[in-house]
Structure formats: C-alpha cells, structure tokens
Amino acid sequence: MNKGLLFSCLITASAVVQAAPISLEYQGFYQRLKQVNKGHYPLIEVAFSVPKANGCVVKSGSLTTEKESFPLTITDKQRIFLPFDDRLKSDRAVINLDMVGDASQCGIAMQIRAKQTKQQYQQAEIVDIQNQMNALLSAMQGFPMRYFSDEITGVNFEFEHPASVVIDGNAQPVEGVFRLSRHALEQITELSFSRAPDVVSPWTNGQ
Structure with a gap:
C-alpha cells in the first residue's frame, strides 16, 4: 500500500464475500466529509480511494438510494469523489463499486492530504x-x-x-x-x- 495510505484508515468490505460489487453505507463517509466541511481546514481535504493491491480494480461506481442512482467520478488512480450531501445521508444512500475480481480483498482507504x-x-x-x-x-x-x-x-x-x-x-x-x-x-x-x-x-x- 502507498506510504501515505499507511497513515489513514482502511474501510474494508469485510462483510462482502462475493466477487463484486463492494457496497458500503454512505453515512460513514458523510461524517468524515462533514468534519472537513464544517471545520476550518482550507488547506487540506479527505480523499477516498481503492488501493490497487490484491488486484483490486474498479470498473465503475454509483451512489444509490431507494429511488435514485448517481454515477461516481473515479480517476485512473482509483480516487473516488464523494459528494457532501445531507439528503443522501437522510435517504440512506449506499456506495456501490463494481470490481474486477474478488471484492472481498478490497476496501476504500481514507487519506488526509493537502488540497493543492x-x-x-x-x-x-x-x-x-x-x-x-x-x-x-x-x-x-x-x-x-x-x-x-x-x-x-x-x-x-x-x-x-x-x-x-x-x-x-x-x-x-x-x-x-x-x-x-x-x-x-x-x-x-x-x-x-x-x-x-x-x-x-x-x-x-x-x-
């Protein structure tokens, strides 16, 4: 894993035993985003990504509620851009990542980093x-x-x-x-x- 990611926590898909996708509740990510957005941290941000170790490759991703589905922006380095949205939290949105291979070996890493x-x-x-x-x-x-x-x-x-x-x-x-x-x-x-x-x-x- 990238040395920078060793600092941060890894939100694992421990409950996921099937090949794909990874599904995690948005609420936990919302809480971290809230701490950054509501605090006074103009120089730093929280970044979420899927480390490529263990053959973890993301094909696509989405945020879904009972009534809606939104595509996620995912870079070639597998950084995932999540919106900070009260409504998605209230609607109990779920993050879905369609993976290549065995998703049980994968997870989403969180890293604090400089914005620029x-x-x-x-x-x-x-x-x-x-x-x-x-x-x-x-x-x-x-x-x-x-x-x-x-x-x-x-x-x-x-x-x-x-x-x-x-x-x-x-x-x-x-x-x-x-x-x-x-x-x-x-x-x-x-x-x-x-x-x-x-x-x-x-x-x-x-x-």
Whole structure:
C-alpha cells in the first residue's frame, strides 16, 4: 500500500464475500466529509480511494438510494469523489463499486492530504498544512482513528517519479517519499522541488 495510505484508515468490505460489487453505507463517509466541511481546514481535504493491491480494480461506481442512482467520478488512480450531501445521508444512500475480481480483498482507504501541491514552499506554509492536519486528526478521534491520538511526526511529500528537493539551497534526490519532520521544519526557511509533489500527507510514527 502507498506510504501515505499507511497513515489513514482502511474501510474494508469485510462483510462482502462475493466477487463484486463492494457496497458500503454512505453515512460513514458523510461524517468524515462533514468534519472537513464544517471545520476550518482550507488547506487540506479527505480523499477516498481503492488501493490497487490484491488486484483490486474498479470498473465503475454509483451512489444509490431507494429511488435514485448517481454515477461516481473515479480517476485512473482509483480516487473516488464523494459528494457532501445531507439528503443522501437522510435517504440512506449506499456506495456501490463494481470490481474486477474478488471484492472481498478490497476496501476504500481514507487519506488526509493537502488540497493543492506546489513546487516551492515557505516554512510558514508547511507549518499551516501540518497544523490543520493535526487539528483534523484530533477532531476525528475514535474508531477507526483511535490509534492516531499523538501529534503527527511531520509531513510526507509523495512522488510517483524521481525528483529532487532543495532545502535552503542544499539539493538532494527524492525517490518515492520525502519526509520532513516537525523538528527539521523548525530549522528551514524555504523548500523547493523539481516538480510539484503528487500528494502532501501527514507523517505518523506508524509509517
């Protein structure tokens, strides 16, 4: 699984033993989206996706109620875009994912991440992102986030392709994930990359 996803919880389809589809209640996802939308977290978001481990491939997805059905937007990286909608919660909507292969080995991962990534950051910008991630994690305490009660260790900058980072004029290569601890962040002024990170996420002790 992607290192960034190791931070986050995995909402498994444990009750699903047939090949396909995965069906999960929308209400649990709504609660997480509500915490982000109702709180003051302008720099971060919650992203849902199906990890491709175990041959998990999503063919299509939908949100259904007793009377309606809506298609879901799913990217080639299997990120699932879920609406924040009170009516869907009230109507007890269900998320349906049509899978290739055995859906019992698959699930939906939730990850806190920065809304946007940049090639260059000032120290204060990263501190703001880190603080908002900490605040949201604190607001999400309880199952299944009970293991993440401590403050995050720092920030992950995730890259799909090789890159380089320059910290206050000192360059170094990056393969996969570049991690910046809270202590290291206190020592720097400016951070830049040869390309914008694909994902900026929390770094926790469990990673």
